[in-house]
Amino acid sequence: MSRNAQNDHLTRLEQTSIHVFREAFANFRSVCMPWSMGKDSNVLIWLARKAFCGKIPFPLLHIDTTYEFPEMYEFREKAKVIHGIDLIVRVNEDAIRRGIGYATHDPVTVTHELKTVPFKAAIDEFKWDALVTGIRRDEDPTRAKERWFSPRSAEGNWDYKDQPPEFWGQFASSAPEGGHVRVQPLLEWTELDIWEYIRRENIPNPTLYFAHNGKRFRSLGCHPITHPVDSPASNIDEVIEELKLTKTSERAGRAQDHVGRNSMQELRAKGFM
């Protein structure tokens, strides 16, 4: 692929994301990028390295639920070295001591306790005013209303009915008092774009995305509530071909989204990504 091609779709997405990264870094005092180690997260790392000419000038944060797939921990250590990542890892030890877990609790509670609570604690600890997320508009209807720069209150709440206008490349330039701004460089990307970009750029990713014994993961979360889909797609080319034909939603294998009719909205109002 020619690096001079300005006009192909992926390059346009890439260049816009780089612009969003750079504007965030120029505007905010203290930036952090949560890292799930999933495909979107790994594309973000790649884009950040492009935006900052090789070295990511802010830390990454992994909220470790302790329920990650074993391969993900291996991938984390490998990727840390490849990308020269300054990584902060946080675990909600208190919740684990209290016995919160998938064996005994519902997924919404566990997600809240093991993800959202330590995430908020880390924000309080490091006082970041901008967090870079891998949210895409095509993932879920509740994400369709997101902005490139999306302010969150000190409580982490998202006032989606009163968002600042965003136009002509001008973004919200400051965080609300005590709150932060979510910076979302992948907003315009689709799942297919992500995979085509991973293929074009050869971006390292966990192999759980590829079929083993006729099943593969399309989206990765905690292992007790993340289920593989039937798929013969065992490499990137096959995944891309499959996605061009599917109409099943990407997060169909993520149980916490499907507990109640609006569980995703409930999680997000409480500060979930």
Added chain:
Amino acid sequence: MNTQSLSQPVSTSLPSVEDHRKMHVVVVGHVDHGKSTFVGRLLHDTDSLPNGKMEQVRKNCAIEGMEFEYAFLLDALIEEQEQNITIDTTRIFFRTKQRAYAIIDAPGHKEFLKNMVTGAASASAALLLIDAKEGVMDQSRRHAFLLSLLGVKQLVVLVNKMDLVDHSESTYQKIVAEYSAFLKTLGLNAVHFIPIAAKHGENVVERAAKMPWWKGPTVTEALDAFSHEDDLTGLPLRLPVSDIYRFDHRRIIAGRVEAGAIRPGDELIFQPGGRRSTVRTFEDWPGPESRSVVGTGGSASVTLSEQIFVERGQVASHPSNQPRVGREFRARIFWLGKEPLVPNKTYRLRLLTQNVDAVIAKIVKVTDASTLESKEADSVPRDSICEVIVRATRNIAFDLHHECPITGRFALEEGGRIHGGGIILDAVTKSDAPSGKVTASERGARAGHAPAVVWFTGLSGSGKSTIAEAVERRLFDAGRNVIRVDGDDLRVSLNRDLGFSAADRAESVRRASAVAGLFAGTGHITLVTLIAPLAADRAKARATLANHTFIEVFVDAPLAVCESRDVKGLYAKARRGEIAEFTGISSPYEAPEAPEVHIKTDQTSQEEAVDLVLGAIDKLLQGKGDDWEV
């Protein structure tokens, strides 16, 4: 059920679109003229809904005892369903046989104007719905006006709900006549007026059997005929500086090319400021090969041949075709703030990466977006469109909107929140040469850096002047405006009448502060070396110079060391009683409690001391938005 089949294609009719760019289309129109229903139907008829979505929404409707409507497909959030109104810009992807689209269902409710702006500003084309039964309404006109202001040129009008007017061609023709006359006054021209009944899918994707008189395209046929926005690569180069990266030995100018194209070897001029240099390299990662050209929309990472002063906000262009530089212009703006826009209040003006204070010097006229009638006014209420004179507090680089749209538009911000935006119609030329007194920021702009006062205090013989001289040399060689105000020099000139009494020392500090203030006012980094032994006097100096960055450097040498050096023989004289009230011997020295820089000369080499001072200057001036390294 934990697994789902992905391998079986649900539909084989989905076109292969991976090579096509998505086109952004905004859907506008008066409230209840059927926008959500139309988009829901469009998704359904183009087979773009996710599996099970129809069934899920139908089921939810059944649970709540409501009749299914296509609009519900979009109203994914409960709140929306309760209010039966779309609350924000939603972005939905769909595909025709020709290409992929991102459709923006901009809401029509008046109070949500800002969301429409957010949606429409990113669209290349617009669909505007008019209810055939209700006819042209307030927002039908207002939205068209906004589209013209936001620069959306490709427009198709959908005359909806034709089923409610018996598919009457004459009703359709009446609306076409009335509305196209209105569009003409805006300089807009609808490509088509398509009669549709969104609820029944008539003329959306399929042709309507009930309107055989319609020979024009269906909605999807009209969409597929739209072209992408103009390629701006043919325009002159506009590269606003987003940031300067110095993560390693490289000094990289980062920015996005907003118009034109840039190549290594190009000579650039950075405005405002007017400094020039040549593009040495692009620093693309991962290397080693870099692009030979960066076109419009591309992010550039540029190193320059000369180390000139560059800061965020400046716009790089080719010297042969530069943006205008000035601080006053006439603009047409839309105002979305809760508080009215008023003259002489300070707002933040954001144009590309420039961010400056500005006032509305004059409200020329406020336009009623429905009637397009203009009137004079003292303030501009929310959701209005008006023409104003904007005056920035310092020079900015810009273009007129009709010359280069991207550099000819701006946002107005207050309290960290964007409240309005506008397009630049004309430069007000008299302000190209700023009037009134020359401001400190203008001087700073010319010097290329903010001024500062660096005050070296410490005992006689502690090494203040030696360090200050070395700092001065380094700053001077780096091209900074720098000057040294030396206490010993003042003693034989300005302060010739003063002795060493407490009162005279206070006066000496006062005079030195006044001189330092004058130099700093001319944009100089001013290095003062004066013993200034009393904390109260130094506090007064700091207060006097509060307008400038003030850096107190405590040159902390033990008395014994100073006395043993005694370069000027003063300590010997003082010990002999020939100098009264000599600091450290017969007069106190009050050490600073919290100096910006504390140099312990017995533990720090002179080189280290100089670096400490330069580091502090660098850091504090960085905070002033400056960009340089010494």
